[in-house]
Amino acid sequence: MALKCGIVGMPNVGKSTIFNALTSANISAENYPFCTIDPHLGIVEVPDAQLYKIADVINPEKITPTTVTFTDIAGLVKGASKGEGLGNKFLSHIKEVDAILHVVRCFEDKDITHVEGRIDPVNDAYIIETELLLSDIEILEKRLLKTEKRFKSNHTETKKEYELLKRLLDHCNNGLPAKTFSFFPTEKELIKSLNLLTLKPMLYIANLEEESIINDTNNKIVSDLNEFVKKKKEEVIFLCGKIEEEISSLEIDEKHIFLKEYNLIEPGLFKLINKTYKLLQLSNFYTCGPKEVRSWTIPKNSTAVKAAGTIHTDFQRGFIKAEIYHSSDLIRLGSEQAVRKAGLVKLEGKDYLVKNGDCIYFRFNI
Template sequence: MSLRCGIIGLPNVGKSTLFNALTIANVPTENYPFCTIDPHVGVVKLPDERLSSLKKVYNPNLVTNSTVEFTDIAGLVKGASKGEGLGNQFLGQIRQVNTIIHVVRCFKDENITHVTGNVDPISDVEIIETELILADIQILEKQYQKTEKLAKSGDKNNQIKFSLISSLLDHCNNGNNARTFTTNNEEIDIIGKLNLLTYKPILYVANVSESDIVNNEISDLNNKLSEYAKKGGNISISLCSKLEQEIAVLPEDEKKIYLKEYKLSDPGLNKLIKSAFNLLDLETFFTAGPKEVRSWTIKKGSTAPFAAGEIHTDFQRGFIKAEVIKYTDLIEHGSEKAVKEAGLAKLQGKEYIVCDGDCIYFHFNV
């Protein structure tokens, strides 16, 4: 499964700086709105230290990480849902991603203008979320009109859909996002197909000052955003995008020294990528051998045939069985042979639910 993240935020909050750090690309960062009118897309390796351990076991010709796709979406402004500031174009780009990374300015700097003239993270978040809700209301109103006619024909499925859309429209008209609407499993499928902006998982990124990182301080601005995220059942992390960009371009040996100097165990970017990964309820399985060690991304709860299909559709179509070795067993015993001798390699069928860290060899026939 491809993980696609859209980076959004008001102009001048540090979106493109963060994108530069993630992709080590030189996207221009200008001090005015719409410097990133065309979406910038970058593909980033999903960090996973387990690949290094598997490399030592198999000594493969190639090691391949799962990837995350990031799109730097130009700064949204008030009125975007009505098309202001090329809003329709930007909102369309957000619809194409799996999850939203909302960068929020939590630092003060007189040299960097703020679009509203005042640094207030909650106000900033509400400006954008209001535009997303308004855009969703437009979608729901069209669906309401469409399904109302179909529901009157007596079709039971359309009656259920119409009742759901009517309730969800009322919910959004009251200023609520679609994520906070209570649903059952059947309704989740219906809402998912509407591709509503406020139904997408969201990760708030507090872009803090370098001094906050150096002094290991949590500013009042950061605290406000963190509390706001919790109330909405969302996740927030903090990092300094300017500092992350500086770290990203360093050679690996210098990077370690830099991180140690700032008392950081890991780049904040790794935290961001892993948080987005967890937000979508994803997990990793591995395929491993002398030719290649590779990580693959799937939804938690996926069956073995579905996981096989991530590699190739033929694997899923002709699935016979999966030979599964737990990553921890492999590292503990040092080789596949030793794991098998210990009786820890298992043959699993079509109903097997893949677990995070499974090393799998698929048997298939087409």
């Protein structure tokens, strides 16, 4: 599956700087609102040490990691849901992503203006989330009106839809995001079809100043943000966009030296990608052969037949069996032959639940 994440936030909070660091795209990051008008797309390889350990054993001609697509969406402002600051256009871009990465500014810089005139990441987060919620409320009101007309025309099949939309609209009108709405399993597909913005999983990115990274210190702004995120039962990662952008421009050897100077184990952006995987409840499996070792992304607890469909629909339609062993056994024993000799290759059917790190060979017939 192709994973797509949208980077959102107020203008001048460092979204484009973080996007540049992720993608090494070097797009404009000027000091004025709406510097980013059209969303910028960047495809990034997912850090995967296991993939390269497998490749060391198999020695394939080609190594193909899985990827994430990042979208740098222009800064949203108060009133975006009503079209302020080209808001309707920007909100429509968010509909296309799987997860929202919400950048909030936690750094002071007199040379970079803030549209609200002060540094307050909690207030910024509230503004953005209010606009997302107002956009959802508008969608629900329009859908409810259409459903109500059919319902009044004795279209009894719309009764359940009408009642669900009414419950969900009441929930959102109470200031609550769609993701906290309780629904029955039979209602899941209808809710999903609405493509509501507040239904999407969100990860906060606190963009800190360099000093906070160097000295590993937190100030009241950061503490307040932490408390805000905890109350929402969400997650936040802390990084410095400027540092990450500089790291991304270095050669591998230079990166290690730079990270050591800042007492960092890995680039913050590695954590960002891994947290996003966790947020979306994703896992990886591998296909291994002399021509290619490749990583594939699937939702956790996917069946073998669904994993087959990730590669090609023919694999899914003609699925017979799947030969499976775990990558950790391959790395430990040093060859696929040794894994087979140890009796660790299993033949599984279509309902097998794929584990993170499985190596799979699909048998199919069309």
